[in-house]
Amino acid sequence: MGVEKVSSAAPAVLAVSQLCKSYGALKAVNNLSFSVQAGQCFGLLGPNGAGKTTTLEMLEGIIKPDSGSIFYHAEVAGRRHFQQLGVQFQQTALQDFLTVEETLRMFAAFYPEPADIQELIKLCDLTDFLTQDHKKLSGGQRQRLLLALALVNQPQILFLDEPTTGLDPHARRNFWMLIKQIKQQGRTIILTTHYMDEAEQLCDDLIIVDKGQIIAQGSPQALLRQHFEGALLQLPDPGFIPSLPDGHHASLQGGQLCIQTPDVQQSIQALLQQQVQLQGLLVKSATLDDLFLKLTGHALSGVTMEAE
Numbered sequence: 001m002g003v004e005k006v007s008s009a010a011p012a013v014l015a016v017s018q019l020c021k022s023y024g025a026l027k028a029v030n031n032l033s034f035s036v037q038a039g040q041c042f043g044l045l046g047p048n049g050a051g052k053t054t055t056l057e058m059l060e061g062i063i064k065p066d067s068g069s070i071f072y073h074a075e076v077a078g079r080r081h082f083q084q085l086g087v088q089f090q091q092t093a094l095q096d097f098l099t100v101e102e103t104l105r106m107f108a109a110f111y112p113e114p115a116d117i118q119e120l121i122k123l124c125d126l127t128d129f130l131t132q133d134h135k136k137l138s139g140g141q142r143q144r145l146l147l148a149l150a151l152v153n154q155p156q157i158l159f160l161d162e163p164t165t166g167l168d169p170h171a172r173r174n175f176w177m178l179i180k181q182i183k184q185q186g187r188t189i190i191l192t193t194h195y196m197d198e199a200e201q202l203c204d205d206l207i208i209v210d211k212g213q214i215i216a217q218g219s220p221q222a223l224l225r226q227h228f229e230g231a232l233l234q235l236p237d238p239g240f241i242p243s244l245p246d247g248h249h250a251s252l253q254g255g256q257l258c259i260q261t262p263d264v265q266q267s268i269q270a271l272l273q274q275q276v277q278l279q280g281l282l283v284k285s286a287t288l289d290d291l292f293l294k295l296t297g298h299a300l301s302g303v304t305m306e307a308e
C-alpha cells in the first residue's frame with residue numbers, strides 16, 4: 001500500500017486510490033478510486049461478483065490489496081483505524097445457545113467504551129425478543145441484531161454489506177428507516193447493495209461497479225439527470241427498431257423495446273404510424289436499474305426473499 005499522505009483542507013473520511021485485488025487471473029477489484037465525506041451514506045452498487053465485498057474487506061483491513069492506497073482522515077489506513085470501524089458482514093457466526101440480549105452483552109464486553117446497550121436495543125427495535133435464542137430470529141430481526149452488534153463499539157464509520165439481501169419488501173423498508181436514523185446521528189455509512197432502489201433511497205453518493213471496475217459515479221439524482229432526459233418507454237419487442245424523431249434513443253434490451261424520449265406523445269404517434277402494438281406499454285422515469293442496463297447491456301440478477 002502507498003505511504004504518501006493526502007493533503008486537503010477538509011479531508012475525506014475515507015479516500016481510496018487505484019485499489020486492486022486479483023484472485024489468480026481474475027481482477028476482482030480493478031483500479032477503484034473514490035472518496036467518502038463525513039456524514040454521507042456512500043453506496044457500492046453492482047451485481048453478484050462485481051467486487052463489492054472484496055473492496056469492503058480491503059477497507060476494513062480484513063484482506064490486503066495487491067496495490068492502491070486507503071486513507072482514513074488523510075492518514076494511511078492502519079490497525080487503529082480498522083479497530084474503530086463498525087461492520088455488519090453478510091454473514092456472521094454468532095455464539096450458539098445465547099439469547100439476543102446475552103449476545104449483545106457479550107459483544108459489548110469486547111470493547112473498552114461500548115455503546116449503551118439499552119439505547120441500541122431501542123434503536124434497533126429488539127425489545128420484543130431479547131430473551132429469544134438468536135437462532136430463532138426471522139431474517140429481518142436477525143439483520144437488526146447484526147446492526148446493533150456493528151454499532152456496539154460506537155463507530156463513526158459503519159460498513160453494511162448487502163444488509164437487506166433476502167429480506168421481503170416490508171422488512172427492507174423497516175431496515176431503510178433504521179439506516180436513515182443512524183445517519184441522522186451523524187455517522188458515515190458505507191453500504192453495498194445490488195438493489196438499485198435501496199441505493200436511490202439511502203445513498204448521497206455512490207459508485208456502480210461491474211466486473212471490478214467503476215462504471216458510474218455520483219449522486220443517484222445527478223447520475224439519472226446525466227444519463228436520462230425526459231421519460232422512458234418500454235414495450236414488448238415488436239421485432240424491429242422503429243424510426244423515431246430526433247432526440248429519441250431506442251434499443252432492444254432483454255426482450256423489451258426501450259425508448260428514451262424527450263416527448264412521450266411524439267414517440268407514441270411515431271410508434272402508431274409504424275403499426276407498433278402498444279399493448280404492454282410502460283411509461284416511467286428512469287431508475288438506477290435502467291442506468292445499469294444502459295451502461296452494461298445486462299440487468300441485475302434477481303434474489304430470493306425471506307420474510308420479516
Ligand SMILES: Nc1ncnc2c1ncn2[C@@H]1O[C@H](COP(=O)(O)OP(=O)(O)OP(=O)(O)O)[C@@H](O)[C@H]1O
Pocket residue numbers: 023026028046047048049050051052053054055194
Ligand atoms: N477468496 C477468493 N478466492 C477466489 N476468488 C474470489 C475470492 N473472493 C472473491 N472471489 C471472486 O472475486 C469476484 C468478486 O467477488 P465479491 O464477493 O467481491 O463480489 P460481490 O460484488 O461482493 O458479490 P456478491 O454481491 O455476490 O456478494 C467474484 O468473481 C468472486 O468469485
